[in-house]
Amino acid sequence: MSTETVCAGSVYTVAPGAPVELFPSLVERVFNRLACIAEDGELYEEGELHPTKETIEWARRVLLRVLPSYYLRTAEIDVFHGEIHVSWERNNKRVVAFMPKPDVLKLYVERTKEGGEVVHSLRSLEETREINDALKWLFS
Amino acid sequence: MGTTPPQPRLSEPLEDDDLIVYRAFSKKGFRERDKKVRPLAYHRPFDHTDGLSLGRTALAAVSRLQENYGYASIKVGDIRRLKYKLEVRSELDSPDHLLLCKLPPVDGTDEQRGAAAEIAGVLARLSKLETSDSFPKKQTEAPQGLP
Numbered sequence: 289m290s291t292e293t294v295c296a297g298s299v300y301t302v303a304p305g306a307p308v309e310l311f312p313s314l315v316e317r318v319f320n321r322l323a324c325i326a327e328d329g330e331l332y333e334e335g336e337l338h339p340t341k342e343t344i345e346w347a348r349r350v351l352l353r354v355l356p357s358y359y360l361r362t363a364e365i366d367v368f369h370g371e372i373h374v375s376w377e378r379n380n381k382r383v384v385a386f387m388p389k390p391d392v393l394k395l396y397v398e399r400t401k402e403g404g405e406v407v408h409s410l411r412s413l414e415e416t417r418e419i420n421d422a423l424k425w426l427f428s
Numbered sequence: 429m430g431t432t433p434p435q436p437r438l439s440e441p442l443e444d445d446d447l448i449v450y451r452a453f454s455k456k457g458f459r460e461r462d463k464k465v466r467p468l469a470y471h472r473p474f475d476h477t478d479g480l481s482l483g484r485t486a487l488a489a490v491s492r493l494q495e496n497y498g499y500a501s502i503k504v505g506d507i508r509r510l511k512y513k514l515e516v517r518s519e520l521d522s523p524d525h526l527l528l529c530k531l532p533p534v535d536g537t538d539e540q541r542g543a544a545a546e547i548a549g550v551l552a553r554l555s556k557l558e559t560s561d562s563f564p565k566k567q568t569e570a571p572q573g574l575p
Contacts, residue, residue, distance in 0.1 A: 330456045334494060364466075366457045369473045369535060384545060388535065396545045406550060410542035 314361040321365050322348055325372070337370040346390040347372040353416045359423045376426055383422045397422050435478055438527060441515035445505025449482045449516060449526055450489035451555065452563075453497040465500045465555040467548035472531040479527035482516065488524035490563055499563055500555040507554075512547050 325331065326338050339347075347365075351374065354360055359376070366373045375384040384396040393416060398408040413419070451469060453459050458469035472480050483489025483499075490496045504516050507528070515529040531547060532540035 333454045366468050368471055406546050408542055408546045410538055
């Protein structure tokens with residue numbers, strides 16, 4: 289149920305009845321890029337293996353589970369010898385979702401400490417939703 | 429059955445810390461246009477066993493590519509000072525072509541992948557983006573009728 293606030297005769301809805309996507313075009317950009325990734329020759333070195341349709345579909349399914357979806361605004365999608373990498377960077381933090389093949393997801397999380405020392409962790413995820421925890425940390 | 433390409437004969441590791449070397453962008457994703465070098469530029473695939481290509485000059489860096497999207501520079505000393513024990517060596521038969529050796533492969537084991545991602549991030553930050561345009565600039569053809 290939405291809450292309404294009356295200010296000087298106007299009605300402002302504090303919580304809308306239905307969720308609203310704040311950046312639909314920016315989120316759409318990520319999925320459009322993913323859809324075209326196999327055909328864009330400038331993304332590949334000569335002779336480089338392209339990701340399979342199944343790997344692209346897997347990446348799409350992983351990214352659909354990223355919530356809130358505005359995290360996708362700053363996502364960079366790369367291909368690497370058949371793999372798909374999706375990365376985020378903010379200040380001294382970096383998160384990369386490696387998708388080497390269908391149903392395989394490896395999450396890399398990095399932080400650069402004061403003084404320049406870099407620490408990282410890499411783990412295989414069973415639940416794609418665990419990316420959201422890393423992104424929440426990145427954007428905090 | 430495929431054949432393994434012959435491995436180049438390499439020099440001892442270069443020790444000239446002031447030497448500036450060049451990394452060509454063989455694909456667009458190696459740089460954020462006119463902003464920065466991206467870690468992808470330093471990702472070594474498992475089957476590139478000899479290392480990642482560098483050049484002693486920008487021209488040498490791009491010379492083996494059909495297309496390039498610019499290049500970056502980095503000092504040998506900055507590479508050598510890192511804790512990762514990386515090496516820069518030159519090809520004995522082609523001394524302007526250099527190789528960045530001892531990079532773990534991104535598509536290796538999880539341990540290698542983690543280390544590779546970290547190293548690539550550090551190298552990208554140490555690199556200077558020189559140009560995001562194809563190098564050397566292609567000559568524009570004269571319009572028809574002009575010499």
